[in-house]
Amino acid sequence: MTDRTRPASSPEGGVVLVSPRYLAGGGDPRWVTAPLHQAFHWQAAHLPLSPRVRLTRRDRQAELILSPDPDTYWWTLRHTATGTGGREEGEEEGWVMRFGARTPAETIAAATDLLTTSPLGQKADPLDLPDPLGVLSRAGWESSGEDMFRTSPDGLVTVCHPPQGAWLISVTSHDGPWRSDPDDLVWHAYFSPHTPAPLVTAVLEDLASPEPLPRTPGSLPDVLRDLARLTLAPAAAAQGRDALWERVDRLAAHRPTGTPRPPQPPGGPLPRRSR
Helix, strand or coil, rough: CCCCCCCCCCCCCCEEEEEHHHHHCCCCCCHHHHHHHHCCEEEEEECCCCCCCECCCCCEEEEEECCCCCCCCEEEEEEEECCCCCCCCCCCCCEEECCCCCHHHHHHHHHHHHHCCCCCCCCCCCCCCCCHHHHHHHHCCEECCCCCCCECCCCCEECCCCCCCCCCEEEEECCCCCCCCCHHHHEEEEECCCCCHHHHHHHHHHHCCCEEEECCHHHHCCHHHCEEECCCCCCCCHCCCCCCHHHHHHHCCCCEEEEEECCCCCCCCCCCCCC
């Protein structure tokens, strides 16, 4: 996460734009982890020679875990309850968001960016909260099941939210909301009850965005190559190797006032990229 060396060029050369974006694959995980660590100073803890990454906010109430595991979710964003668990004024219930391996990093970052730049802990009037499913309706996603489901126009994505329940997102390689074959699953996500509505809305807005995502051709599994629309990226996008660190700097400028800086690690500050 702290290495700011420029990435090597794709062995296949160039960059492609992938649409719809939920078929772009995981992408660069640093799109999520680098801002948390570099801009917002979440503390990193890991075991040497282990692929598991854990970043913890300095108040210890929020953490992000990236744990490659073929049998479960790879990404977990967790927030613990405050006080007695939301029973008193100004307290919050605990919540968790989980994402599968092929969830685009940009989609996960929609949640982590909002969590780090907005005062989500403040109590809000329920009438002022965003309607996450409304985002999908306005994007042309179809509704069914007494307004608890939304399905993408291509039939590959289903979002389910029973009243007062968890949020479930399923992206499959075949159209239709119900698939029993696990081989059809591209990625899935789970948001527990009490997940703040603005965070859910941010993820669904990214999910439904018509904007494609840049990827190197070699990073796309065959199932995604067959389903997605690929176009050659403009030269400017193909050369945008500093986009990640420009993003880190931009988010650092929006760091909430009063966010403490951690002590410098031994040996001085982390190296910055060269222009």
